[in-house]
Amino acid sequence: MRAPGGPEVSVGDVLLSVDDVSLSFGGVKAVSNVSFDIHKGEIRAIIGPNGAGKTSMLNIINGFYHPQHGHITFKGKTRTRMQPHEAAYGGIARTFQNVALFRGMTALDNIMAGRSLKMHSNFFWQLLRHGPAMHEEVEHRHRVEEIIDFLKIQEIRRVPVGRLPYGLQKRVELGRALAMEPDLLLLDEPMAGMNLEEKEDMSRFVLDVNDHYGTTIALIEHDMGVVMDLSDRVVVLDHGIKIADGTPNEIKGNQAVIDAYLGVAH
């Protein structure tokens, strides 16, 4: 079942485009006049030094912040003020820089929660936990189990996520996002604070997701190695301004990018 809203976009076409977007918090400019697009089926990296406005960018894309200027076009629909849950229904899923799981719940329930927006059985069946409500539970449990299998987290199914090591929490969070069967998956530093091995695993999963589910991915990452390996195209932000956009190789050579990272004064 595909998320509602917007016509189907075929691989290679523009899935989402950001047009001349600006956002500021009480005078402080977080993002100014940024434009770029994301193609269906690609892995798009957003990089830049700390405070470059990367996370704000993601927050704008999934409607958590509302830009003062410019607009977002997703699946051909242009929105300026989109509510987060609308974004979710539209098919945008998201993981967070510092894990935002539901700590009191088990890994299984967390991922199940990710399917809430696909479950519709009414309140009274829910009360009885029977008929449609139960069918729905079973059907979605099956989907969730496939994700659990895909991410190889069977043995922690019933563990409250609060007790899991960081690396696994990140994996569960990815699982929760996948449960939404998104068209666009936003990953905010999926490998932050991971050791090499965990990073390799996570990279593997990101590629598998893109390959296996054909999900379009936009990710923020600091580890340049990872970015270069994973992404098809990279957009570079610095102090809220887009300074470069292109394939990993183009970016590598770009003087502005090098300056930004070496912290040359502006």
Add this chain to the structure above:
Amino acid sequence: MHLIYQIFVDPFVQMGSAPDLLVQTLWEGLVAGVLYSLIALGFVLIFKASGVFNFAQGIMVVFAALTLVGFYEHGVPAYLALALTIAVMFGLAFAVERLMLRPLVNQPDIILFMATFGLTYFLIGFGELVFGGDPKVMIASQLGLPKGAVEFKMAGGFVSLQKIDIAAAIIASVMVAALAVFFQKTRVGRALRAVADSHKAALSVGISLEYIWVIVWFAAGLVALATGIMWGARSEVSFALEIIALKALPVLILGGFTSIPGAIIGGVIIGVGEKIGEFYWGPLLGSGIETWLAYVIALVFLLFRPQGLFGERIIERI
């Protein structure tokens, strides 16, 4: 139609026709407000420093007042009794930190909130056990608080201000001033504000949390004592006073949990609003609306400013 008139016109006509009554009511409200502010102040102090929503603040007022009177009744001279009571409040602060806060450090807010409930119950029981349940008279005069009232004519009527109320207003403002200085100027004060932001910050200032908590609870205790004396002097000292603690809550919403000026102004707004409402609108709703009016005012207010008058703006990050 008639109702509309009753609600939206009549009260204002009354106000216009008898300004002396209006002034009188305003004054009453102001004084009540000041006392609310003082209690709210106690809350704010503790909430700022330890994030604890101290439900016991109200009972601390009663407890302080009772202790004071209790000492006096056992033949202790008034000022000595006052000193002793202050000592008791310090002891209380110390005990609370030792026996309650320290073991509960890093627990969720709601747990600490619950703990202050426990404290409330304990203090009620203890207070009644020691001082008995029946109301007492505050030793206002013995403490040199003025009696009587100043009256002056106004628009063909009288406005009378109880001296004690004036004193209350003055003392309240003095206390606020003192606290302000304490926060701005002293090292502990600064540390305290640091704590409000983050506990690590406080430690970096080089003052132990435990120490800060004791200070804060003690300060709250003093505020409670002052409140107790004032309120007691106006009516009487009994556990009925406890209810005013609940009165102070809407003040908090209005002023914001972490803002001292907020507490003061919120208090005044609530106090005045309550009295005016009760006096002019009360009759047509059936009296006693002041029990909830304050809350409704606060609630309506909240819908427009969730963080209160002076509370820091909440920017949600993720």
Add this chain to the structure above:
Amino acid sequence: MFYREVGQYKTNYSADMSVMPLLQDRVGIGIILFIAVVIIPSFGNAFFIQAIMIPFLVFSLAAIGLNLLTGYTGLLSLGTGAFMGVGAYACYKLTTYFPGVNILIWIVASGFFSAAVGVVFGLPSLRIKGFYLAVATLAAQFFLSWCFIRQPWFYNYNASGAIEVPTRTLFGIPITGATASDTARYYVVLGVVVAMTWLASNLVHGRIGRMWMAVRDMDLAAELIGIRLLRTKLLAFAVSSFYCGVAGALLVFQWYGSAEPAVFDVNLSFFILFMVIIGGLGSLTGSYLGAALIFILPIVLRYIPPHLGIPIRPATVDHIQYMIIGALIVLFLIVEPNGLARLWQIGKQKLRVWPFPY
């Protein structure tokens, strides 16, 4: 130790997701129900049934109600007492206007009234959080109890200002009012409470439960996975108040028989809140345990001194009781902040892995 989980495997998801996957747990519940339905009525004396079991069950229901809101959805409410009041008064008015309709129906129906009121006072929960919300719910508390006191319509203009429960029957047996037998009233309460507990556990184990907990644990993330915050929170308020409302109706109709408005004052709210916290946030079992502890502890404290032959003035007993309860609450919070439910879980886990320590 009593757990024999070998061979209790699940071959389909509905079995795997059942509320009680372990046979031993189901048996345990069976035993408890048997005791409640058969043993207690036949062996318990009037005092036990009337003064302990009935109120215990009623408070458990109220605690469940509040737990759904505070424990599962993370919305702190201090208005429980008032919502219970709404239930009680609604039931009272309904049965005065329509004496013919079976009282059971009205008891349940009264829940809908408090649910509606709950939703209204829940509206601010979108904008405000934590203690701000708690204080906001106090508005409901004070406003409503004011209504009960000041608006004579609510208590049919009785001189006493209290509501008197009329006698109503079920299958010809009086189940409310002066003539109703303890057992009859007990069975009514038991029936309602058990049924509603079952429904509650269904809810919290399903999609709605997950949505509530998601909102509780991290509302922003919840919103970003497509959960509508206001709807979810209001639903929690509605369901919670519904439970409290029914509890309130039962409180008056099955226990007190008549009630002054004072019954539903803010202290009742705090009382229920204790039960929830001490029992354990986010646990239905906890609600029962909490109700048992908080409600029964005072009774015990009251009856111990005389039995020990210690001569104390009842007033003094009162005071000491207050102190003890206060101290116990603090102590308990220190020992087990997660409540009795946690202790229960730990104990169960120990039995499951016996003889191993973990």
Add this chain to the structure above:
Amino acid sequence: MANAASGADTFSKLLVRNAHLYGARPAMRHKDLGIWQSWTWRQSLDLVRAYAVGLHRLGVKRGETIAIVGANRPKLYWSVMAAQMLGAIPVPVYADAVADELAYVLAHADVRFAAVEDQEQIDKIQSVMQRLPKLEFMVYDEKRGLRDYDHSHLRSMDDVIEEGRKALAGDPAVAEWLDKEIAAGKGADPSIILYTSGTTGTSKGVVLSNERSIHAATDTATFDKLNEKDVALAYLPLAWVGDHYLNYAQGMVSGFCMACPESADTAMQDLREIGPTFYFAPPRTLELLLTRVMIRMEDAGFVKRKLFHYFIDVARRYGERILNGQSVPISGRLLYWLGNILVYGPLKNVLGFSKVRVAYTAGEAIGPDLFNFYRSIGLNLKQLYGQTEAFLYVTAQPDGEIYSDTVGPACPNVDIRIADNGEVQFKSPGMFTGYFKDDAKTAEAMTPDGYVKTGDAGFFDEKTGHLKIIDRAKDVGRLNDGTLFPPKYIENKLKFYPNIREVVALGDQHDFVAVMLNIDLTAVGSWAERNNVVYASYQELAGHPLVYEMIAKHVAEVNRSLAADKIMAGAQIKRFLILHKELDADDGELTRTQKVRRGFIADRYAPLIKALYDGSKEADISTEVTFEDGRKGVISARVKIRDMQTEPPPMERAA
């Protein structure tokens, strides 16, 4: 069930029979996607039929071999069944075999087809493709990661099965044809080729025939009263005779349900969930389990610990006798009953043994303490002796006649004799028809009069009439002074100590007995924790003086027990050392079934052996090791050597 089996002389016919007899009963379960997916006999049959048709369309023909590579998964068992249905011969291969071994077996068995578990196995096989000219086509179970592989010679089992299903549905002729195929299968046809992991040299393909396998399985299933209500957990290598006999063959014969774990690491949990009634575990597994139990109990509270040890002691006194139905004082029964409520019951529950009716152990000698422990808590654990060539069973212990030091009397219809050189020889219903493509070796393994040489030395115990195995016949050597030297015997005595994991005893054509050993990291590790001995690696712990002390004590005890036995007294241990690395199958030091490869070790550790006998106090050694990912590395160390006192043989015993 014996009579039920009669009539069906091939596994395919058995499958058909089961589908009729036990149609609605579970044949196969698999913990997958969080629950126990289950298939009835009827479903299995339908599935296998479809699969068979699918395979046929891919070109699998009667008499051909087809490799089965992977862990215990229903689809792989069905691959076996499907192959057999077509009269093809399945050749299971160990999932953890390194590419090299895999290449050897697949090449030697000339497989044209392979049914494999997942990407990992496919990669392994493709890495040695040039050595497998005959291999044409592979079918796989796990799709994951294979999306962009060249599928010209690759198919997913699901697709193959689906195709077969369509074909069957579409055209009744296909079903008829398949029925004919099944009917065409003859009892004499080979049913499977199992490659022995051979303690020495490369492995041989043991060919087993349908009727013989079924006959043998029927006998033992009857012997243990197995029936369709039983459940077994298939967690041992699918390519090992044990799994194929105990679970596959006996399952087919008696119609019980075979359950496959979710993964190797969850086997313990899955065991607990499924609660098998028929259970097999090699001694080392049982040992590992017991060690874990004891370690976990160490962390228990004082009271619990006391309680546990008290009742375990009660069990030691009465448990076994109660199990054997011997007379026990009423007080004893009472205590045991109490213990059963407080300790044994719960313990069996957490271990997953509650429902076990019959449990077997085999493969190597088992320590009496270990063996008795399990029996005493009420687990009906028995020993059997056998080998691949016999299709496992040669002897087995009947209920009520259990001794830790015997392997029981000959199984039904098995004929055993002891050759003059002490070697055990047998004729059995299930015995193999020969080694695949290796008549020379076959001849070598058989006596002219058709007995199979087991290569094990043993004798019948006068008292019990049960068979006792001391060692491999060829391994029984002599010291220079002529004293008898059965290395296994000595090694086992040492291995019965939880602290000692692996032992290699030396002495043949030497002046005295010396041993090299591995400590058990789990046991010694926790010991180290309790005595706050710090260590970074196995190597460091192994070299620790305190550890040497501890091991020396064990060795001394063993010497004492050896001295007690007249003929063994001369074979006491004079010197020992603790190896700097754990013996590992990936390095070829152990077989896949974890047996020691003596010859290999002899030259690999030559410097150490030399040092043991030239009296030096320590020796340097560096060995090449293979890591899990196949990389190779070298670790070197200086190993200490310890001298031991020997006990004089007590005279009164000699008399």
